[in-house]
Amino acid sequence: xxxxxxxxxxxxxxxxxxxxxxxxxxxxxxxxxxxxxxxxxxxxxxxxxxxxxxxxxxxxxxxxxxxxxxxxxxxxxxxxxxxxxxxxxxxxxxxxxxxxxxxxxxxxxxxxxxxxxxxxxxxxxxxxxxxxxxxxxxxxxxxxxxxxxxxxxxxxxxxxxxxxxxxxxxxxxxxxxxxxxxxxxxxxxxxxxxxxxxxxxxxxxxxxxxxxxxxxxxxxxxxxxxxxxxxxxxxxxxxxxxxxxxxxxxxxxxxxxxxxxxxx
Amino acid sequence: xxxxxxxxxxxxxxxxxxxxxxxxxxxxxxxxxxxxxxxxxxxxxxxxxxxxxxxxxxxxxxxxxxxxxxxxxxxxxxxxxxxxxxxxxxxxxxxxxxxxxxxxxxxxxxxxxxxxxxxxxxxxxxxxxxxxxxxxxxxxxxxxxxxxxxxxxxxxxxxxxxxxxxxxxxxxxxxxxxxxxxxxxxxxxxxxxxxxxxxxxxxxxxxxxxxxxxxxxxxxxxxxxxxxxxxxxxxxxxxxxxxxxxxxxxxxxxxxxxxxxxxxxxxxxxxxxxxxxxxxxxxxxxxxxxxxxxxxxxxxxxxxxxxxxxxxxxxxxxxxxxxxx
Numbered sequence: 352x353x354x355x356x357x358x359x360x361x362x363x364x365x366x367x368x369x370x371x372x373x374x375x376x377x378x379x380x381x382x383x384x385x386x387x388x389x390x391x392x393x394x395x396x397x398x399x400x401x402x403x404x405x406x407x408x409x410x411x412x413x414x415x416x417x418x419x420x421x422x423x424x425x426x427x428x429x430x431x432x433x434x435x436x437x438x439x440x441x442x443x444x445x446x447x448x449x450x451x452x453x454x455x456x457x458x459x460x461x462x463x464x465x466x467x468x469x470x471x472x473x474x475x476x477x478x479x480x481x482x483x484x485x486x487x488x489x490x491x492x493x494x495x496x497x498x499x500x501x502x503x504x505x506x507x508x509x510x511x512x513x514x515x516x517x518x519x520x521x522x523x524x525x526x527x528x529x530x531x532x533x534x535x536x537x538x539x540x541x542x543x544x545x546x547x548x549x550x551x552x553x554x555x556x557x558x559x560x561x562x563x564x565x566x567x568x569x570x571x572x573x574x575x576x577x578x579x580x581x582x583x584x585x586x587x588x589x590x591x592x593x594x595x596x597x598x599x600x601x602x603x604x605x606x607x608x609x610x611x612x613x614x615x
Numbered sequence: 616x617x618x619x620x621x622x623x624x625x626x627x628x629x630x631x632x633x634x635x636x637x638x639x640x641x642x643x644x645x646x647x648x649x650x651x652x653x654x655x656x657x658x659x660x661x662x663x664x665x666x667x668x669x670x671x672x673x674x675x676x677x678x679x680x681x682x683x684x685x686x687x688x689x690x691x692x693x694x695x696x697x698x699x700x701x702x703x704x705x706x707x708x709x710x711x712x713x714x715x716x717x718x719x720x721x722x723x724x725x726x727x728x729x730x731x732x733x734x735x736x737x738x739x740x741x742x743x744x745x746x747x748x749x750x751x752x753x754x755x756x757x758x759x760x761x762x763x764x765x766x767x768x769x770x771x772x773x774x775x776x777x778x779x780x781x782x783x784x785x786x787x788x789x790x791x792x793x794x795x796x797x798x799x800x801x802x803x804x805x806x807x808x809x810x811x812x813x814x815x816x817x818x819x820x821x822x823x824x825x826x827x828x829x830x831x832x833x834x835x836x837x838x839x840x841x842x843x844x845x846x847x848x849x850x851x852x853x854x855x856x857x858x859x860x861x862x863x864x865x866x867x868x869x870x871x872x873x874x875x876x877x878x879x880x881x882x883x884x885x886x887x888x889x890x891x892x893x894x895x896x897x898x899x900x901x902x903x904x905x906x907x908x909x910x911x912x913x914x915x916x917x918x919x920x921x922x923x924x925x926x927x928x929x930x931x932x933x934x935x936x937x938x939x940x
Contacts, residue, residue, distance in 0.1 A: 353731040353734075354728070354731040354732040354734075356731070357727055357728040357731040357732075358728060361717055361720060361724060361728050364720060364724065365717065365719045365720055368719055368720075368760075439713070440713050440714075441680075442675060442678075442680045442710065442713065443710060443713050443714070443715045445678075445679070445680045445699065446678050446679075446680060446703055446708045446715070447703055447715070447732055448700045448701070448703035448704045448732050448733060448734075449700065449732050450700070608682050608696075610680075610681075611628060611681075612675055612680055612681060
């Protein structure tokens with residue numbers, strides 16, 4: 352376990368060396384928050400006050416929480432593993448006495464821990480100043496929200512890791528990556544809340560792990576769900592976590608037998 | 616008990632080969648074909664061969680990174696692929712062209728992580744690290760991010776990383792590639808001392824003959840995926856009838872080779888630069904360089920000279936040619 356703790360810590364430090372990137376990222380998240388909030392607000396005004404149970408303030412809160420969690424949750428993923436397979440550096444990863452998935456997971460948690468404040472706070476501050484935020488006044492949603500965020504970070508990690516692992520079989524994963532991004536952006540509730548979807552798409556989204564990756568922690572944090580409902584949603588997140596973990600481990604197991612390490 | 620046991624080990628790769636404009640055909644490439652060898656604890660073995668001969672493929676199978684197509688491998692008592700993580704705690708690996716250090720962190724930050732990976736307590740790895748840092752002169756760049764290190768500095772860091780957990784076996788894949796003479800020599804001295812003091816087994820691949828001469832008593836020559844020679848280095852030169860070459864520059868031109876009374880076993884190979892530069896090959900088992908030089912100096916004044924050892928590629932080519940005949 353100590354190795355994974357050290358890996359997480361090192362990842363936190365690695366990311367903390369790129370401060371300019373963090374500032375630029377936070378700025379971008381805030382600007383896009385303004386754009387998204389204004390689009391949703393004008394849609395709600397046109398619809399006559401509320402859409403799918405979201406009032407104007409609630410929709411704005413949904414946007415700002417989404418923008419704040421975007422980076423910590425790792426919603427854009429990274430192609431580090433696929434890159435290391437391409438360059439052959441995967442040989443180094445496999446020569447270490449740690450579990451491949453767990454070592455990358457620990458590093459992603461370290462990254463997320465760094466991203467929380469510098470990437471999360473600015474969009475929330477901008478949101479509070481520009482549109483105001485409708486946040487709950489009791490501690491419950493924040494506690495469960497924290498657990499839900501941890502689960503969502505892990506889910507996003509495992510989802511992207513699975514796509515990266517495809518590089519054990521195919522040299523170029525860009526097509527799979529694009530497809531995953533499109534599906535995930537839509538079905539996780541990043542573009543609009545999944546409850547705004549037409550029934551058939553809503554049902555489809557609910558049958559995938561994607562809403563657990565963003566919509567769930569945002570709804571729990573915003574206090575849109577009551578305690579029992581929130582708890583059930585967190586349980587669902589952990590169920591998906593178990594499923595994705597099995598998928599990823601099976602992929603690692605079969606993929607590493609298939610893997611051809613590039614270069615000398 | 617041997618530390619490495621390789622028994623009839625093979626690995627083939629499927630590659631897709633274009634046939635005509637659209638179709639592709641599967642083709643099997645045999646990178647390693649049925650090799651056998653064992654390495655005893657404490658040995659220092661050079662694993663040499665031309666590019667593409669199958670060295671790296673073998674190394675990857677020894678470390679459990681690559682699954683063999685057939686045959687058996689045992690390293691430190693482990694079956695490398697299924698027991699990869701347990702094996703990784705017994706061996707140290709240095710890939711000359713890859714890094715196991717954390718690229719964007721100061722060099723010293725990599726070692727606590729490695730110590731934890733090897734399940735060493737701080738009291739265990741810290742003194743060892745200080746010792747290694749001392750011997751490898753890491754002190755002045757320990758706080759420099761790895762990405763800013765020079766190649767020589769980084770390699771010293773890499774070797775320290777591979778040795779932190781006092782591995783029984785250290786596998787080095789071209790550890791001196793790209794290093795200058797001084798860095799190479801430092802690294803060799805260190806590895807040699809490590810083996811003498813701790814009985815560490817060394818297996819290294821290299822293209823540099825002097826790595827082998829300085830470090831290894833035994834060489835394995837692999838050619839086209841098969842072992843072409845297994846024995847002492849001196850034997851390799853003997854088997855191939857390798858010769859050394861002496862190149863002398865004379866103070867005044869001499870136009871005829873016949874003027875030199877060269878001893879038996881030395882052959883005048885050629886004249887360049889209008890009689891100034893002469894090259895002479897000789898058999899090192901029969902003649903010393905001093906004898907050859909004395910013979911030349913008795914005829915003409917020597918202004919400058921250089922000696923050339925047979926290179927690995929040359930030896931391997933000779934050996935392979937001999938096997939083919």
